[in-house]
Amino acid sequence: MAYTLPPLPYPTNALEPYIDTLTMEIHHGRHHKTYVDNLNKALEGYTDLANKPIEQLLREITSVPEKIRQAVINNGGGHANHTMFWEIMGPKAGGQPSGPLADAINEAFGDFASFQAKLKEAALGRFGSGWAWLVLGGGKLSILSTPNQDSPLMQGHYPILGIDVWEHAYYLKYQNKRADYVDAWWNVVNWNAVAQRYAAAKAGK
Ligand code: MN3
Numbered sequence: 001m002a003y004t005l006p007p008l009p010y011p012t013n014a015l016e017p018y019i020d021t022l023t024m025e026i027h028h029g030r031h032h033k034t035y036v037d038n039l040n041k042a043l044e045g046y047t048d049l050a051n052k053p054i055e056q057l058l059r060e061i062t063s064v065p066e067k068i069r070q071a072v073i074n075n076g077g078g079h080a081n082h083t084m085f086w087e088i089m090g091p092k093a094g095g096q097p098s099g100p101l102a103d104a105i106n107e108a109f110g111d112f113a114s115f116q117a118k119l120k121e122a123a124l125g126r127f128g129s130g131w132a133w134l135v136l137g138g139g140k141l142s143i144l145s146t147p148n149q150d151s152p153l154m155q156g157h158y159p160i161l162g163i164d165v166w167e168h169a170y171y172l173k174y175q176n177k178r179a180d181y182v183d184a185w186w187n188v189v190n191w192n193a194v195a196q197r198y199a200a201a202k203a204g205k
Contacts, residue, residue, distance in 0.1 A: 002040045010090055012024040012028070015089060022172055023168075027168060028082070032082040035074075038075040039072065039079055042072055058077060073151075077149035081151060085163075088190055088194050093190045095191065100202075101194065101199075107141075115134075115143075119134065119163070120179070124178060126146075130165060133157070134161040135157035136157065136198065
């Protein structure tokens with residue numbers, strides 16, 4: 001079965017003024033769609049692989065034939081990363097997490113502000129295109145960044161939250177000011193969705 005572009009869980013203008021409508025239209029409707037299309041193209045004739053959930057395909061990336069592996073890393077990663085990205089954002093969001101996720105963040109980073117500072121550092125420190133992540137691995141939360149569309153799943157980490165720092169994610173509104181985009185992005189983080197991902201990761205799903 002072919003992979004499909006998931007619909008955005010909210011209208012393209014829902015994240016204004018922090019993320020502008022045109023950026024959302026292009027980012028979801030063209031960039032994410034292209035990853036899905038190119039992933040399906042790469043997997044033509046590999047039905048057993050194409051039937052796997054995208055997360056499983058990335059976790060088992062070393063079993064993907066070398067001939068198509070980089071295309072799956074780029075486009076399968078792009079598909080999984082963006083699917084998560086839309087899910088963990090939303091209108092009337094922001095603020096801080098609560099419950100077990102908040103406890104785990106405080107335990108790992110000291111407090112919420114220190115966590116935000118470390119994620120920002122990872123986001124600004126990523127030269128060129130990539131992502132900054134909060135991941136769960138070996139039962140512990142940590143922050144890392146990946147280049148291009150590389151998924152933390154390929155390194156055995158479960159992505160709890162991630163920010164896209166490709167220029168296509170922010171250039172129309174923020175131009176070269178990636179730091180301003182990262183600061184504004186906290187206003188659209190849907191902590192309920194992030195907490196659900198944390199719970200699923202803890203449960204090993
Ligand atoms: Mn993107």
